[in-house]
Amino acid sequence: MPTEHITIPTARGYELAGALELPTGLVRGAALFAHCFTCTKQSKAAVAVTRALARHGIATLRFDFTGLGGSGGDFGRAGFASDVEDLVASAHHLGERFGGKILLVGHSLGGAAVLAAAGMIGRDRIAGIATIAAPADVPHVLGNIKGDLAAIERDGQGEVTIGGRAFHLSREFLAKTRDIDLPSEVGKLKLPILIAHSPTDQIVGIENASALYEAAKHPKSFISLADADHLLTRPDDAQFIADIIAAWGERYMPMKDDWPLPEEGIVACTGHGKFGTEVHTGSHRFVVDEPRSHGGDDTGPTPYDLLGAALGTCTAMTMKLYADRKGIPFEGARVAVTHERDHAKDCDHCEEEGMQVQALNRVITLLGDELTEDQRSKLIEIADKCPVHGTLEGHLHIHTEVG
Template identity: 45%
Template sequence: MQSTAVRFPGPGGAELAGRLDRPEHGPPRATALFAHCFTCGKDLKGPVHLARALTERGIAVLRFDFAGLGESAGAFARTTLAGNLADLRAAARFLEAREGGPHLLVGHSLGGTAALLVAGDLPAVRAVVTLGAPADPLHATKHLVPTEGPAFRIEGRPYTLDPGFVADLRRHDVASAVRALGRALLVLHSPLDRVVGLEHAARLYQAARHPKSFVSLDTADHLLSAPADARYAAGVIAAWAERYLPEAAGPGPEPAAVTVRTAAGGFRTEIAAGAHALVADEPRSVGGTEEGPSPYDLLLAALGACTTMTVQMYARRKGWPLADAVARLRHERIHARDCEGCGDGGG
């Protein structure tokens, strides 16, 4: 994916920082806006994996830091849920001006609650996804451990919060917002979530009207810390959203036949071949993450596909009743033997 750092004005004048992730080829078919969890940020594993999964399906993603967090300006001590909603509206306006939409809203934890509350204000939104979201905003107060003065500890870290933070939480009726959502809803939640219990997912699902879906995240923790859990959730969201997002536009200017991008720090490689997206990687034994076939495997697959397609084409031309053409290939890396007969003057 193509990832660009962006900045845009927030509701209180504080500049908000984000990343706009776009498909490798051509304009996006749709756009998504991601709201991170309380005290989190745009660059956690979950948002990054989600952006990759969506951009591979032609969907641009804006993930940003709420005011006072990450690279965004502002003071976290002034954070309120109402302020988060205003930040989301500002992000939606920015995304609409740059790419259109947003057509999909995704929110994690309290960010999911915010997505449900703000969706009604964004007419372009067609579908909403929550990840481990509380059905009651006041649930956030269960993780505030008071210290001396106005400070609290959240997950062991000290924060100073606005005196009106809790009072503001009480003003938001999530159940009513969900009943009036008028969009498709996907609720994802882990039964082992120790931060927001599974009963919150049940309450959201029961309040929602169809179309609605629930997917269990099995053994995932609240932050989707394990890369496999983050990738799974991202894949589910991307596949589910296909049904509700705009169809891809007709072909634009002819792109490069194949574009390959490998980011720093690993071997995971995104490949865009025309309208198709796939991933190449290396085994864990050599530092990869095994998210896709290796380059050698892709070469074998290409040779095998060319062989079986040719056999089927020849069989059709001859009128032979061939059901399936199957090729099984393997390779060995014996580089020294490959060049035993090579000389300086060899052709």
């Protein structure tokens, strides 16, 4: 996906480092992702979920909390309250750029942070909130810190280890992390909430999801991430919950009403990335792209893929229509189409000098053991009568006007 690296100013005088994952097509809406405790915006779950949401047309921002990754500030003095402030600043940035309501998505402590930040961001600016493996008890994270917390309380600061990494924490960090009653905050939100959790989570137990769900007001939903680990290290788990969040979010973040919906034909709209382009028909939307080998993001078929698809699908449809009408025991067909862009060198009937002759090579495999040779021959003959075949071999003119 096209990734835009941005910086977000904070009221505390330093900047947060962010990565905005953009759809290769048009933007339906925007989402803000908060990563897990001591992770960064480059954690596996953060990257996987934000890019998956972008594939659904949701521009998604992930960023490093204060003092982590590429962000400024002192992590050792930040604490949970600073995470909430970072989210408010990032949500404001998204709102200014894209307008409309945004989705808030948080993983682990990031999930608790988006729930706590929602009231400060404002209900009128939030489409919905989704949490993944979030703790209901924020001070719970202090249990994952290896060090003498009592000494830090006494002396004002000290060294600890979190997830195998060394950090310098202050008394202020501990105070900011302890001072939050999350279930009470959740009960005040009255926003659509999706709570996702693994019943076998060994770091944040499933009872946390129960507490959050109980505190939340409707509309609320729960998704079980069966067999997933806390950090969503398996790509399939991250992809699954991202797809669920995107589908759930569509209910609260409808398609922008200024998108073109043609009464006939198609409309192609320039998207993001180098080649990303969105195609709209009267009832469908999809993205067209180029492969990575050609500088694209490989998020959709190429224009020549669509050309081959037009011929292949029309061929299959025409043969099936004929077989149904004639009562032929036709079980279907596989039609493979390739595009030969340098056909001129193999063409021995090109009279115009310098003329480039191209070819579509079609291989038709008929399915059905009961077909007779005559029936097979007739179906192949009918294949050449498909409308797209006639259009491509006919005298096709393209008329262009400026809209």
